[in-house]
Amino acid sequence: MEVKFERLALIGIGLIGSSIARAARRSGIVGEIAIQSRRAETVETARRLALGDAYTTDPAEAVRGADLVIVCVPVGACEDVARAIGPALAEGALVSDVGSVKASIIRQMQPHLPAHVHFVPAHPVAGTEHSGPEAGFAELFRNRWCILTPAPEADRAAVARLRAFWEAFGAYVEEMPAEHHDMVLAITSHVPHLIAYNIVGTAAHLEEVTQSEVMKFAAGGFRDFTRIAASDPTMWRDVFLNNREAVLEMLARFNEDLTALQRAIRWGDGDTLFELFARTRAIRRGIIEAGQEVEAPDFGRGQLAADPHKA
Amino acid sequence: MEVKFERLALIGIGLIGSSIARAARRSGIVGEIAIQSRRAETVETARRLALGDAYTTDPAEAVRGADLVIVCVPVGACEDVARAIGPALAEGALVSDVGSVKASIIRQMQPHLPAHVHFVPAHPVAGTEHSGPEAGFAELFRNRWCILTPAPEADRAAVARLRAFWEAFGAYVEEMPAEHHDMVLAITSHVPHLIAYNIVGTAAHLEEVTQSEVMKFAAGGFRDFTRIAASDPTMWRDVFLNNREAVLEMLARFNEDLTALQRAIRWGDGDTLFELFARTRAIRRGIIEAGQEVEAPDFGRGQLAADPHKA
Ligand SMILES: NC(=O)c1ccc[n+]([C@@H]2O[C@H](COP(=O)([O-])OP(=O)(O)OC[C@H]3O[C@@H](n4cnc5c(N)ncnc54)[C@H](OP(=O)(O)O)[C@@H]3O)[C@@H](O)[C@H]2O)c1
Ligand SMILES: NC(=O)c1ccc[n+]([C@@H]2O[C@H](COP(=O)([O-])OP(=O)(O)OC[C@H]3O[C@@H](n4cnc5c(N)ncnc54)[C@H](OP(=O)(O)O)[C@@H]3O)[C@@H](O)[C@H]2O)c1
Numbered sequence: 164m165e166v167k168f169e170r171l172a173l174i175g176i177g178l179i180g181s182s183i184a185r186a187a188r189r190s191g192i193v194g195e196i197a198i199q200s201r202r203a204e205t206v207e208t209a210r211r212l213a214l215g216d217a218y219t220t221d222p223a224e225a226v227r228g229a230d231l232v233i234v235c236v237p238v239g240a241c242e243d244v245a246r247a248i249g250p251a252l253a254e255g256a257l258v259s260d261v262g263s264v265k266a267s268i269i270r271q272m273q274p275h276l277p278a279h280v281h282f283v284p285a286h287p288v289a290g291t292e293h294s295g296p297e298a299g300f301a302e303l304f305r306n307r308w309c310i311l312t313p314a315p316e317a318d319r320a321a322v323a324r325l326r327a328f329w330e331a332f333g334a335y336v337e338e339m340p341a342e343h344h345d346m347v348l349a350i351t352s353h354v355p356h357l358i359a360y361n362i363v364g365t366a367a368h369l370e371e372v373t374q375s376e377v378m379k380f381a382a383g384g385f386r387d388f389t390r391i392a393a394s395d396p397t398m399w400r401d402v403f404l405n406n407r408e409a410v411l412e413m414l415a416r417f418n419e420d421l422t423a424l425q426r427a428i429r430w431g432d433g434d435t436l437f438e439l440f441a442r443t444r445a446i447r448r449g450i451i452e453a454g455q456e457v458e459a460p461d462f463g464r465g466q467l468a469a470d471p472h473k474a
Numbered sequence: 475m476e477v478k479f480e481r482l483a484l485i486g487i488g489l490i491g492s493s494i495a496r497a498a499r500r501s502g503i504v505g506e507i508a509i510q511s512r513r514a515e516t517v518e519t520a521r522r523l524a525l526g527d528a529y530t531t532d533p534a535e536a537v538r539g540a541d542l543v544i545v546c547v548p549v550g551a552c553e554d555v556a557r558a559i560g561p562a563l564a565e566g567a568l569v570s571d572v573g574s575v576k577a578s579i580i581r582q583m584q585p586h587l588p589a590h591v592h593f594v595p596a597h598p599v600a601g602t603e604h605s606g607p608e609a610g611f612a613e614l615f616r617n618r619w620c621i622l623t624p625a626p627e628a629d630r631a632a633v634a635r636l637r638a639f640w641e642a643f644g645a646y647v648e649e650m651p652a653e654h655h656d657m658v659l660a661i662t663s664h665v666p667h668l669i670a671y672n673i674v675g676t677a678a679h680l681e682e683v684t685q686s687e688v689m690k691f692a693a694g695g696f697r698d699f700t701r702i703a704a705s706d707p708t709m710w711r712d713v714f715l716n717n718r719e720a721v722l723e724m725l726a727r728f729n730e731d732l733t734a735l736q737r738a739i740r741w742g743d744g745d746t747l748f749e750l751f752a753r754t755r756a757i758r759r760g761i762i763e764a765g766q767e768v769e770a771p772d773f774g775r776g777q778l779a780a781d782p783h784k785a
Contacts, residue, residue, distance in 0.1 A: 263694075288691045291771035298771070308690050337690070347683050350676070352694030357735060358669055359695075363754040365661070365724075365731045372658050378760040379619050379648070380599045383574075383663025384670070384702050386767045389758035391695050396751035400744045407739055413676075414736055418729075420676045424668060425725055428718055433711045440707035443674040447700035449689040456697045460602035460609065462773040 166327040168257075172197040172229035174222050174244055176209045178290060179261045180235030181299030184214040186332040189301045199225035200296075201236075208296045223251035231328070233285075234260040234272075239401035242271035249275040256280045257321050261287055263348060263398070265312045265341035267405035281321035284312045286344065287334060288352070294395045305333035306454050312341040349409035353402055354417060356391050357410065360399070363392040477638040479568075483508040483540035485533050485555055487520045489601060490572045491546030492610030495525040497643040500612045510536035511607075512547075519607045534562035542639070544596075545571040545583070550712035553582035560586040567591045568632050572598055574659060574709070576623045576652035578716035592632035594624045597655065598645060599663070605706045616644035617765050623652040660720035664713055665728055667702050668721065671710070674703040 171193040173180045180198075187193045196215035199222050200206045210218045219225050226232045226248045234244050241262060252258065258280050262268045265284050276282050289307035291298065309329040313322050326336045339347075366377045366385065377385065403410055427435040450456045457463050482504040484491045491509075498504045507526035510533050511517045521529050530536050537543045537559045545555050552573060563569065569591050573579045576595050587593050600618035602609065620640040624633050637647045650658075677688045677696065688696065714721055738746040761767045768774050 288694045290694070293771045307693055310691070335690075343682075347687050347691055348694060350680060350683055351688055351691045351696040355673060355695040355699055358673065358732070359698075360751055360754050361732050361735055362666060362669065362728055363757050364750050365728045367753065367757055368731075369661060369724075369727070371654075372661055374757075374760065376658050377662055377757065378764040378766065379646075380621070380658055380662045381761045381764075381766045382618055383599045383601075383659060384666040385662040386758075386761050387670075387698050387702060388666055389754070389761055389767070390773060391698060392751075392754040393758040394751075396748050396755075399751050400747045403739050403747055404742055404744050407742070410739060411736065413680075414732075416680070417673055417676045418732075420679075421669070421672050421725075421729075424672055425722065428714050428721060431715055431718070433715050436711045436714055437707050439675050440671055440703075440705075440710050442678065443671050443700070443703040444707075446674050446678055446685075446688065447697075447704040449685065450692045450697050450700055453689040453692075455689065455692045456700070457775050460604045462701060462775055464768050464773055 166324050166331075167192060167194070168231040168328070169194045170197060170229040170231070171195070172199065172226045172232045173215070173235055174199050174225060174232065174248065175235035175240075176200045176205060176214065176296050177235060178294045178298045179287065180233070181209065181212070181214055181296040182301065182303040183233060183235065183261075183332075184209075185299055185301035186304060188214075190331040192328060192331040193231070197225045197229060205296060212296060214296065222247040226253075226256070227251050228253055230256055232256055232258045234258075234262075237398050237401045238262045238264050238268060238405045239397075241268045242275070245272035245275035249277060252277055252280045254279045257324060258282045259285045259325055261285060263352065263402050264406040265310075265344045269312070269314075269341055281318045282314075283317060283322050283325045284341065285325060285329070286310045286312070286348070287329070288348075289334075292390050292393045294398070301332075304329065307334055309334045309336050310344050311336060311338045312344050313338065345406050345409045346413075349406060349413040353406055353410050354413045356394065356399055357403065357414065358417070359388040359392040362388055477635050477642075478503060478505070479542040479635075479639070480505045481508060481540040481542070482506070483510065483537045483543045484526070484546055485510050485536060485543065485559065486546035486551075487511045487516060487525065487607050488546060489605045489609045490598065490614075491544070492520065492523070492525055492607040493612065493614040494544060494546065494572075494610075494643075495520075496610060496612035497615060499525075501642040503639060503642040504542070508536045508540060516607060523607060525607065533558040537562050537564075537567070539564055541567055543567055543569045545569075545573075548709050548712045549573045549575050549579060549716045550708075552579045553586070556583035556586035560588060563588055563591045565590045568635060569593045570596045570636055572596060574663065574713050575717040576621075576655045580623070580625075580652055592629045594622055594628060594633050594636045595652065596623070596636060596640070597621045597659070598640065599659075600645075603701050603704045605709070613644075615640065618645055620645045620647050621655050622647060622649045623655050624649065656717050656720045657724075660717060660724040664717055664721050665724045667705065667710055668714065668725065669728070670699040670701075670703040673699055
């Protein structure tokens with residue numbers, strides 16, 4: 164399908180927004196790109212990086228005349244953004260977002276969008292622990308999944324156009340109901356972030372072990388957790404506040420399983436431990452086969468320079 | 475200090491043993507290398523890789539005439555190994571190990587070692603999720619810490635010689651009591667492995683989310699956990715069985731903190747979440763500054779080929 168948008172408006176130009184700007188420019192799937200960010204400072208950075216064709220701090224101004232609008236702000240800011248852009252949206256515009264939670268964003272945005280636009284929520288399952296316009300790159304979405312969660316009554320042509328947009332960046336696209344998305348991401352992303360934040364917090368508060376020891380001996384496994392625990396605090400606060408039920412449900416399962424492991428350790432039940440530890444390998448193999456992970460040991464860290472500062 | 479060992483015996487030739495063999499050969503700090511492994515098959519692989527000068531399945535034969543013996547087997551196998559090598563150890567030999575737990579190994583090995591040898595336990599805090607002789611590489615220990623846990627009455631010259639041995643591989647060396655080591659590693663390595671194994675296990679058992687979904691959408695954070703949950707089951711079973719108290723203690727702290735986070739999510743207390751999420755970034759910064767982690771986003775995965783199968 165030959166798809167082309169005349170004017171793309173990006174509301175928010177952080178890691179995700181700026182990666183979309185770069186990928187859209189490179190793929191040629193859009194004509195002009197209008198960029199908005201809340202702070203003049205961020206808008207200036209985007210301008211310096213030449214990410215678009217028009218720059219503003221005013222969301223309404225950015226969306227005027229755009230046939231594709233993508234909201235790329237923290238989940239908790241989506242209602243305000245929808246309220247601000249609603250009256251300025253063009254007839255027939257395709258409105259989407261990139262938020263890590265879907266049902267809450269639909270509840271926040273839908274009431275403020277006029278009937279003459281097509282709203283197709285989306286979530287590209289790709290990111291890094293860095294944020295801001297300088298952290299983005301065009302390849303971020305390549306070989307990663309983007310999940311669309313259109314309502315059952317959504318316009319199928321609009322959904323197909325958004326699918327083509329993401330596929331132009333090398334992404335794979337899947338559709339599912341928003342509630343199912345929120346459950347899947349609770350276990351594959353939200354709870355992992357929560358327990359990573361939690362263990363890094365625990366390690367920071369011990370009396371028996373110093374901070375300096377935690378840092379020196381982090382290569383034993385801990386450092387893997389610090390990567391996701393270095394993600395943006397605002398973004399993640401909003402994720403947990405807006406996907407409360409699914410996160411608490413998945414956390415309850417995690418806790419039940421952890422209690423069983425704890426009991427196996429207390430009782431010296433090596434068979435239970437071995438059996439679990441042997442099973443979990445298969446999942447990693449599946450993720451590598453699904454093209455969602457590098458095969459190199461240690462994430463290929465060793466293939467970077469021996470001196471980690473050179474990385 | 476100019477240190478040289480005439481004959482190094484490696485008991486066990488998996489990831490760690492074979493990395494030591496390669497690093498020792500390259501650094502020139504040893505004359506001959508004698509290699510032992512339990513199974514003839516593993517011994518043959520070591521021979522094919524030309525990791526040493528003499529090969530055997532018999533631990534006593536391997537240590538005969540060695541002035542440095544390093545035991546590189548799972549923690550739970552150390553008592554049997556000590557019993558087997560004890561009578562064959564040369565007068566004045568330096569005996570060490572690489573086990574991830576220290577107090578238990580000392581309790582297992584010490585009683586079987588003759589008074590005429592020097593026992594200096596060690597733990598190189600370096601590794602990958604792979605095992606076996608083919609997984610090893612000489613650079614594994616470069617810029618990583620090796621912790622020595624000699625008894626207070628240990629011969630200082632022997633400790634200094636072992637320190638020089640590890641430093642010859644580019645490692646940094648630190649000394650501490652075995653009990654303290656076990657507490658530090660419980661939080662920096664053992665509990666992180668346990669919760670990684672646990673969440674991967676939880677994700678494998680859900681009814682609401684399919685295995686295929688877990689694999690496809692793993693790039694949202696989950697895949698980081700699967701790396702350490704792909705580590706060797708025997709090694710890790712032995713770690714938990716042999717560092718039970720420190721692991722249960724650290725797990726209790728982790729659980730307390732997680733309960734508080736869970737409550738913050740339930741009550742919609744965004745400030746508590748934000749405050750923790752903002753603090754944890756500093757720890758990663760410290761680990762990068764300590765040279766124990768790569769600085770590149772996503773562990774530098776993106777610097778590998780865009781197609782993860784090429785990695
Ligand atoms: N990071 C990831 O790994 C990832 C992955 C997939 C999806 N997502 C989703 O993508 C969205 C953006 O994340 P990001 O990583 O790109 O964030 P980011 O790099 O921190 O950028 C956030 C952008 O939103 C703006 N913004 C922040 N707070 C705002 C508010 N209260 N009102 C209006 N605008 C506000 C910022 O503007 P100023 O700089 O001008 O203040 C900036 O333009 C989030 O919904 C997140 O859930 C993130
Ligand atoms: N992997 C890491 O990341 C890491 C890091 C630091 C320290 N360590 C410690 O290093 C030690 C070895 O780990 P590794 O990763 O090198 O393991 P590995 O790659 O699985 O190799 C294990 C070696 O021990 C032998 N072995 C296994 N079970 C045995 C038994 N019951 N009796 C005698 N020999 C046995 C194996 O012999 P066969 O192959 O012939 O059966 C093989 O030679 C462990 O104590 C571990 O705690 C590991």
